[in-house]
Amino acid sequence: MQENFSKIAKISLVLVYLVIVAGAIVRVTGSGMGCPDWPKCFGYYIPPTDISEIQWTPNKDFKKGQIIIVNESLQVAVQDFESTLNYNQSNWEPYTKHEYATFNPWHTWIEYINRLVTVILGIPMLILFILSFWLYKKDKVITIVTVFTLFVLGIQAVLGKIVVDTNLKPTMISVHMLIALLIMAMLIYLIHRTSKQTTSVKYDKKLLVTLAIAFVASLFQIIMGIQVRQYVDFQIDVLGEGMQTQWLQNPTVSFYIHRSFSILVVFINSFLAYRIYKYSLGYNKINWVMIILLVEIISGMAMYYLDFPFASQPLHLVLASLLFGVQFYMILEALKAKRSLKTL
Template sequence: MQYEQGMQKNFRKIAKISLVLVYLVIIAGAVVRMTGSGMGCPDWPKCFGHYIPPTDISELQWRSDTEIKKGQIIIVDQTLMVAAKDFRTGDMYDESNWKRYTKHDYAQFNVAHTWTEYINRLCGALAGLATLVLAVASISFYKQNKKITFFSWLVVFGMGFQAWLGATVVYSVLEPVKITVHMIMALVIVALLLYIIHITKKNVSAGPRSPLNILPLMALALFMTLVQIILGTQVRQLVDDRIDLVGEAAKNLWMSNIGWEFYLHRSFSILVVVLNLVLALRIYRHKLGFSKINWVLALIGFEVLTGIAMYYLDFPFASQPLHLVLASLLFGVQFYLVLEAISSRKRSKSL
């Protein structure tokens, strides 16, 4: 009994820690994208067949009289070769001990890219462990509120699915559609954790009570932010293509001939700003009490500034990952506002 009470007491703290760690994974993923480190580890879940990745290209080259473990990867003639068994190398390279890596044909090593991607995976593993602890702790709620237990374990399965998506992204050599799905799944996990945090709030009757049905407007704002994030991932891919074409040093050319997707993304941002301003004015005018709308306006303001900086100032350092992280934070705050609006509507109907 005391164990269950202790778990319940700390449950929201664990949920909040899990949420912070998931956002940390999003930040790490944004840095991976900014630095072009997505293929820093060409296999999954290990990195070049190691739990701790190499720090020098010599570790990925064939060497005589060296202990090799099954699954270890080396690069031979621009090809990834995987050890078929445990063995010790002789004086000559023996092809019978190796098999070609068949998931893809990307065979490059960049120590900075490798360790950036590896740190991203460590953040993911840490977040996964935190959500597992959350799910175990949720069992104490099973008798009184099965919904808490269900959604907590759903987060764990979501993290597992997200890990699998991460593997497919690597195996596809960073296929744009799969990167987008990977990002959306991260936001789904954020939404699930926010829902758990919301329904385990101690004083569920507290919070704004709105006589107006503002929920549809909030839901529309949330949906438009999600659409904008998806459009943004497509624009980012166009920028990556331009970088491959003109080079990383020619930042002034990254947005030249960028395509209609960018202009759609920019125009859609105006709609997002206008809609959220209308929402905020309605909340302020009728004194509805949804204070997190201030966070929404602040995040949108910074989001617009980073977008302007990228276009007019030729992509200042860290502007790209910051733009993505701000968008994911905006989604989270808007989703929580929707949850508050739903609760407010229920309380108003019960009066």
């Protein structure tokens, strides 16, 4: 049972990363409002593919909650009815959560697929929830963490609705991302706790402390990066999508902190790599950390010096989440090595 639990947890973690990637694709394509409502899309479970599906037409059956675009505004059907030859406003009411009334089939389906991946994530999470009770007598912590993870996933779903209702308010998008990292961390913890592999790393007190510092530094970098992204999103709203050269023309203090602090992050992780290699401590995942950091720096420089080339911003975000996950797992490895040393 524990082995099956671990496999499902790994599937869930992969899906969390896919959700982050899907969200990044939504961001880079500007598809965040492809579906103006939530959880449906223009009032449909399967999104429309042509604008004619969300326009008023005579002698057509409309269902309660379906949304159409009328004079650049969203109108919601208040009941089931069949339209007559003339448009009757009494059958409709304005959609008041936001005023974004644009239809782009590509944006709609990209956003819909993003939501679909999130729904699929819920399936293994529910299976984990059920399996965790079979492990309750053996390890209560697994059950408690699993239940809390599912609870946080529910909060994340509600936040997804709020993000849409607030027309992609940058602050809400940032909170959405931070909660995704929390879910990721809990799944990584569950994977590590249910793993039957014996530890192959050596305990080193200085390394554990440095690992913790590196993890906190990376988390701080992510938070600073989120603030920079909020500023960029604000600039996009003000200046437009095609004005990349001006998005960071007058950056905030958080940008300079984020850029300068990256030097410290590289230094700390380089020291980790040096100590791991010198004393043969066995933390092979440090190789991934250094590769991710290298590509992360390149993508960051590309955004600033090459005016946000295509996919550089979402790549930067996805790499940050990968770095977060690998470093967190390394901390768990170090703590396990410490416990193993005490039992000898």
